[in-house]
Amino acid sequence: MAKDLDKKLAVGQGLDRYASAVGLIGALLSTLGFILAFVLAAPVNGASVDGVEMIGGQMVSNQLLFSQKIFYFHMPAAVTSMVALAFTAWFGIRFLTTRDARYDLRAKLATEIALLFIIMTMFSGEMWERFEWGVWWTWEPRLTTYFILMLLVFAYFILRTAVDEPERRATYASVFGIITFIDVPICFMITRLIPSSVHPVVFRTDSGLSPDMLVPLLLSMFGMFCIAFALYRLRLRTETMAQEVDAIKREIDE
Amino acid sequence: MNKPSTFQQYVTLLRKDLQREFRTKDMLSSMGIYALLVLVVYGAALSQTARQFDVLQMSGGLLWALIVFTSLLGLNRSFSHEKENGCLEGIMLVPLDRSVVFLAKATSNLLFLLVVEVVVLPLFYFFFLTTTQPASTWPMLLLPLLVGTIGIAGIGTLLSTITVNTRGKDVLLAVLFIPLVYPLLYACVSATTVVVAGGDIEGVYLNALLLAAGYDVIMVLLSWVLYDFVVSA
Numbered sequence: 001m002a003k004d005l006d007k008k009l010a011v012g013q014g015l016d017r018y019a020s021a022v023g024l025i026g027a028l029l030s031t032l033g034f035i036l037a038f039v040l041a042a043p044v045n046g047a048s049v050d051g052v053e054m055i056g057g058q059m060v061s062n063q064l065l066f067s068q069k070i071f072y073f074h075m076p077a078a079v080t081s082m083v084a085l086a087f088t089a090w091f092g093i094r095f096l097t098t099r100d101a102r103y104d105l106r107a108k109l110a111t112e113i114a115l116l117f118i119i120m121t122m123f124s125g126e127m128w129e130r131f132e133w134g135v136w137w138t139w140e141p142r143l144t145t146y147f148i149l150m151l152l153v154f155a156y157f158i159l160r161t162a163v164d165e166p167e168r169r170a171t172y173a174s175v176f177g178i179i180t181f182i183d184v185p186i187c188f189m190i191t192r193l194i195p196s197s198v199h200p201v202v203f204r205t206d207s208g209l210s211p212d213m214l215v216p217l218l219l220s221m222f223g224m225f226c227i228a229f230a231l232y233r234l235r236l237r238t239e240t241m242a243q244e245v246d247a248i249k250r251e252i253d254e
Numbered sequence: 255m256n257k258p259s260t261f262q263q264y265v266t267l268l269r270k271d272l273q274r275e276f277r278t279k280d281m282l283s284s285m286g287i288y289a290l291l292v293l294v295v296y297g298a299a300l301s302q303t304a305r306q307f308d309v310l311q312m313s314g315g316l317l318w319a320l321i322v323f324t325s326l327l328g329l330n331r332s333f334s335h336e337k338e339n340g341c342l343e344g345i346m347l348v349p350l351d352r353s354v355v356f357l358a359k360a361t362s363n364l365l366f367l368l369v370v371e372v373v374v375l376p377l378f379y380f381f382f383l384t385t386t387q388p389a390s391t392w393p394m395l396l397l398p399l400l401v402g403t404i405g406i407a408g409i410g411t412l413l414s415t416i417t418v419n420t421r422g423k424d425v426l427l428a429v430l431f432i433p434l435v436y437p438l439l440y441a442c443v444s445a446t447t448v449v450v451a452g453g454d455i456e457g458v459y460l461n462a463l464l465l466a467a468g469y470d471v472i473m474v475l476l477s478w479v480l481y482d483f484v485v486s487a
Contacts, residue, residue, distance in 0.1 A: 096480075096483050144440075145437070148436045148437075151432075152433045154429075155429045155433060158429050159416070159426065159429075159430060162417075162420035162422055162423075162426050163419065163420050164421075167487065168487045171483050171484065171487040172416050172420075172487065174483075175412075175480045175483055175484055176430065178476070178480065179409075179412075179434060179473075179476060179477075179480070180434075182434075182473070182476070183433075183434075183437070186437055
């Protein structure tokens with residue numbers, strides 16, 4: 001049993017050998033996704049203009065949203081952060097059942113990745129908000145729940161620094177990681193629960209996305225998954241090595 | 255000698271908390287005074303606007319802000335005195351299911367919060383709402399008040415058990431508690447506001463109440479399951 005676990009949690013084989021390559025592929029795919037978002041996906045109709053107006057040298061009756069291109073970055077990053085948080089909760093459960101510190105390390109790293117993608121989402125969302133809604137901040141349901149998610153991830157790290165004993169820190173962090181995950185489905189479902197939300201419901205069978213929009217979106221989403229995975233594995237290897245070095249140092253001191 | 259039943263254990267633990275509170279009046283007095291002081295701060299905050307805007311529309315939000323901050327104070331204290339004389343270790347030595355400890359502690363926190371709310375609600379009315387006429391549906395606000403307080407007590411008990419063992423516990427409890435309780439707070443504020451200020455009772459009130467109750471069920475169950483790990487860490 002313990003040997004199986006050791007084998008499963010080993011770092012440096014299979015998965016890690018290709019981690020950098022996967023990261024590179026992810027970067028290429030998401031870049032391709034962004035480029036396609038500009039060349040392939042049709043512009044989206046925005047707010048309709050009163051009558052016919054002259055915009056950019058063309059007579060149009062409604063304004064095409066160029067800033068909508070941010071969607072191909074914004075939404076994949078948001079989904080990736082949520083997936084990362086699911087892994088935090090999963091590793092939290094694994095830690096509580098096995099009491100193996102390696103799971104706690106994994107939970108922490110998954111949360112770090114989640115934080116990275118949450119910041120990317122908030123940043124791109126903030127730009128969209130400023131340019132399209134004309135405000136810096138509004139208490140819109142999706143926005144609020146995602147903001148809460150960010151605060152919870154901050155709280156996770158604050159909690160970690162506030163406890164000294166490793167075993168106790170790992171338990172508290174796992175428990176909090178599991179509770180934090182409650183907000184993820186709430187954030188995901190909120191556009192369905194409160195239809196007044198300005199955010200569209202993207203995941204549905206009759207999704208309004210035409211193939212020319214879906215392809216770039218899926219490409220960049222898949223690319224971001226790859227990037228997140230690669231970052232996570234590389235971080236994991238670094239941390240594991242650092243721990244090994246620490247252990248060796250302690251041995252030498254004794 | 256027979257082993258006491260789980261329910262007897264629960265009652266004993268709960269009685270211990272209530273007895274302690276009855277003798278020292280530690281939590282109730284500090285929470286009560288704190289709530290009164292928050293009302294005074296509201297008085298200053300609203301002093302320049304009271305004539306021009308409809309205070310009824312804000313009353314739900316103000317009331318819940320008061321409850322959240324007061325309960326933070328109470329939750330912080332509920333475990334610190336267990337820590338002082340090693341009482342928690344004493345309880346942990348007894349061979350009982352840890353979730354009973356959670357239920358007893360959550361119930362006593364809930365009772366203290368409800369007592370404070372019973373005192374604060376008339377005071378809130380007295381200070382801010384006598385100049386206006388609350389909608390006739392206002393007694394319905396008791397239900398969101400109860401549902402919200404159950405959620406606060408449940409999740410707050412788990413979090414205060416975590417933070418009592420950390421550095422800077424007072425701040426940390428707020429950092430963990432406020433974001434987690436946000437969905438509940440949102441639902442309770444909308445349910446309270448609609449019955450006090452009047453409006454689409456059927457649509458808003460029931461939906462918000464359902465949301466709050468669902469949140470309660472999930473959070474209390476989760477806290478209950480996870481409590482064992484936290485308290486024995």
